[in-house]
């Protein structure tokens with residue numbers, strides 16, 4: 317597959333990922349990079365176009381993010397969105413001013429004449445605005461190509477450089493997808509090569525090429541990511557793949573047996589090690605979740621190295637790292653801060669004996685699910701909720717103890733069972749319990765007894781970057797609560813987490 321690529325330069329806007337997703341949904345590969353990437357680096361990626369995202373800054377603030385101005389000399393089509401438009405104006409000699417009227421919300425865009433960017437849209441359409449600054453003077457050779465009542469320069473262009481003051485990526489701009497599509501297909505001359513079919517083909521040939529005759533060890537967790545990696549590798553290199561599945565004692569209830577049964581059916585070679593004691597001893601009494609993450613990550617690698625040595629020589633280690641993991645680590649220096657060290661990327665020691673192979677590192681989660689369907693991964697894995705690499709360890713608040721772990725495991729199992737019974741399991745992103753040190757009084761027989769408070773967390777999301785708590789019918793919550801307090805010792809209360817992301821995260825730690 318010839319790679320066609322749109323670079324999205326991130327100026328810290330809340331919609332940066334959304335823009336990247338939208339472009340990919342339009343069958344063009346898009347990559348989110350920090351705004352500070354040099355023009356030379358960008359040019360070397362040979363992009364078909366560049367998008368400058370929105371952001372919270374003002375171009376005239378002292379430390380506002382500014383791109384390498386040489387990107388405007390590359391003769392690559394550019395689309396600036398909101399702050400991105402202001403970056404264009406500011407860089408190319410126009411001026412931006414702070415208006416006294418912040419334009420926020422819906423506005424009607426008037427399009428006086430048909431421009432490539434607005435092809436097929438007509439002369440009026442609604443757009444979503446969110447800005448305080450506005451263009452005062454256009455740079456030389458630029459013209460306004462659309463206006464709203466408050467913004468005479470709502471869209472501007474000069475040759476192949478375009479700017480829109482509104483947000484085409486949000487659903488409140490009903491023709492926004494058409495506008496992005498026009499940018500890709502009419503202005504950047506994209507062909508639409510990014511489909512999951514083409515991804516599967518090119519990824520299988522790439523794995524063959526990369527691995528040649530060497531053996532690959534695949535770190536399998538049983539989740540959709542690593543299982544997809546395993547099946548892709550199996551299709552590419554057959555028996556040269558050996559999967560290693562380590563039970564670190566932090567898996568969901570019955571998970572290990574279910575995963576083993578599935579891989580047995582797929583005829584994929586798998587080595588199973590139950591190392592629960594080793595991991596749990598390491599974690600006992602550790603309070604800080606980041607330390608737990610690191611301990612688990614490091615121990616995992618040690619276990620892999622041991623298993624690898626015991627079972628032959630493996631040059632490669634395959635992992636299910638996804639695009640958001642890469643991005644969240646890469647952007648740590650950029651405007652979008654890293655909140656938690658996420659799995660595969662953070663925990664690896666530098667002196668790793670393996671070379672890494674990460675076939676999914678370009679994909680978002682829902683793209684992985686599409687790939688999984690295409691290569692016939694069993695539905696029970698595809699539909700399994702995402703689960704953090706450090707497992708239940710990030711769902712125990714305060715000191716890590718085996719008692720809290722066991723409560724968390726059993727309660728999460730009850731939640732999943734009740735959701736499946738009520739046909740809700742498939743429509744939520746994640747559903748689990750977490751446990752801290754807080755205890756509350758309960759009634760047991762005729763006596764009062766202190767017991768743990770278990771919190772139920774059920775969220776909906778499309779990519780885990782944002783999430784909403786699920787407004788679950790009360791009777792389902794009631795069943796969950798009753799079963800948890802009845803069936804699990806030492807639990808006296810059940811609460812429901814009603815915080816969305818942001819400001820919360822999905823996992824409590």
Ligand code: XMP
Pocket residue numbers: 609655656657658659660702703704705706710746780817820821822823824825
């Ligand atoms: P947060 O809690 O950051 O989670 O909103 C977003 C998504 O990432 C998962 N998650 C992790 N996955 N290792 C992982 O493999 C981790 O340390 C980790 N922390 C969170 C989380 O389950 C959710 O789907």
